[in-house]
Amino acid sequence: MKMKKAFAAILAGTMCAGMLVGCGTSQATQSDSKTDRAVKVSDYDGEITLVIATKDEFLGTLDNAVKAAAEINNVELHSVDCGADQDKQNDAVRAAAENGVDALIVNLADDSRAQDVIDAAGDIPIVFVNRCPKDTSLLNDTHVYVGSDESTSGVMQGELLADALKKDGQTEAHYFMLKGTEGLLHTMARSEDVIETLQKNGITAEETIPAIDCDFSRSVAMEKVNALLANGADFSKVDTIISNNDDMALGAIEALKQAGVDTSKMKIVGIDGTQIGLQAILDGDMTATVFQSTSGQAAASLQAAINLASKEKVNTGISYQLEDHTIWVPFEKVTEDNVGDYY
Structure with missing residues (x-):
């Protein structure tokens, strides 16, 4: 190792x-x-x-x-x-x-x-x-x-996502974002910098489903994504999931899979590099993360x-x-x- x-x-x-x-x-x-x-x-x-x-x-x-x-x-x-x-x-x-x-x-x-x-x-x-x-x-x-440096994490996440999209010949990201605790500095920095970085790297970022605040919690993310699905949110148009941390990304993936949504072709990025986030990359469920x-x-x-x-x-x-x-x-x-x- x-x-x-x-x-x-x-x-x-x-x-x-x-x-x-x-x-x-x-x-x-x-x-x-x-x-x-x-x-x-x-x-x-x-x-x-x-x-x-x-x-x-x-x-x-x-x-x-x-x-x-x-x-x-x-x-x-x-x-x-x-x-x-x-x-x-x-x-x-x-x-x-x-x-x-x-x-x-x-x-x-x-x-x-x-x-x-x-x-x-x-x-x-x-x-x-x-x-x-x-x-x-x-x-x-x-x-x-x-x-x-939280601005660094958002920039890195944007660069990772831009590279992954370009690798597949994409110049647009139809994204859904999961945000952390509302009002915290690192929630704002991560959310803003990733989008700015995508645009600087030639990726047009279009918010396909409005962002949700999930308190950096996997269970909250799962609950809120389930609520979106129950209310008719169309995830078939989403090709990118941007999450302020790995936990929320994994909660969203779990909810979408249980609802029969195919996430295998989505670009899904998190932040923190937790053990379960790293495992998700190994398993092919997440595209990338930023290790903290x-x-x-x-x-x-x-x-x-x-x-x-x-x-x-x-x-x-x-x-x-x-x-x-x-x-x-x-x-x-x-x-x-x-x-x-x-x-």
């Missing part, structure tokens, strides 16, 4: 010096597989709390990856799932701060309410992971972000939290790019040609 780039970019400086070539660059020289193996990032004797928005396929994997990184580092980590409720998240952050944790890792339930989280944390440093505060001016030396490294984000966010708690520079021991209080973990394109490198 080929080892992925995305994870072992996060290593302690001593490990870098002794084991890796070119460790000071923003690109990793070693990597993990889809199993999200933990890598020892630093020795640290303290307590960190992870407060995660919810545990869908992707965020559940992220939660497990942070726990794995903490375990291998002998870091005491507490994890709290807020069930996508920002008020509950604020309460969890406040409770963790009152209990004297050294740092917090927070996956926002609502990216427009990061100030609430900061207020609840008081003087405790925060690493926001995967979902960036909508107001990026809130980021500073003690409130940082670790994640992947849970293990890379997990290791980087844990190391950043350790650094903040230890009064170190936030990017100490991290070889991903640091820019304006943000540590960028790159997205990567996945197709049938290279899916085996990730699965």
